[in-house]
Amino acid sequence: MADPSPPSNQAAACSPLEQEVLDEYALLLTNLNKLSTVLSSLAERPTAEVLDGLRMLERKTSLVCTLLKASVYSIVLQQQIYGGGEGDGQGQG
Known part of the structure; x- marks a missing residue:
């Protein structure tokens, strides 16, 4: 049978590790x-506006x-x- 105690009592009886896991779930x-x-x-904004923003991001990334x-x-x-132009075949001389 499951633990009959209410959830508030269970939270008070948590180990530090269990509390840390609960905090991570809350985060x-x-x-x-x-x-x-x-x-x-984003879903509410017009598609053209989103595409324009993505194009600007693409230009900046390519730059x-x-x-x-x-x-x-x-x-x-x-x-x-x-280094003396090693291996390029276009050195002086």
């Missing part, structure tokens, strides 16, 4: 409620990617120049 519930609110607001590639290329080029 999870709070985060899921926030996520639900955000998703509801960051391009800048990263240029930085890596610059570092490799500097290493080749200062």
Whole structure:
């Protein structure tokens, strides 16, 4: 038979580990409620507005990617120049 004591008495008799698990579940519930609110607001917005926001994010992401590639290329080029141009076949002479 199940424990006949009411839930409030059970909460008072929790071990520290059980209380920690309950606290984590409460935090999870709070985060899921926030996520639900955000998703509801996104669902209410027009699709065109969401797509415009995603396009802007895509442009910014591609800009960051391009800048990263240029930085890596610059570092490799500097290493080749200062390292004597090993293996590039376009050294002096």
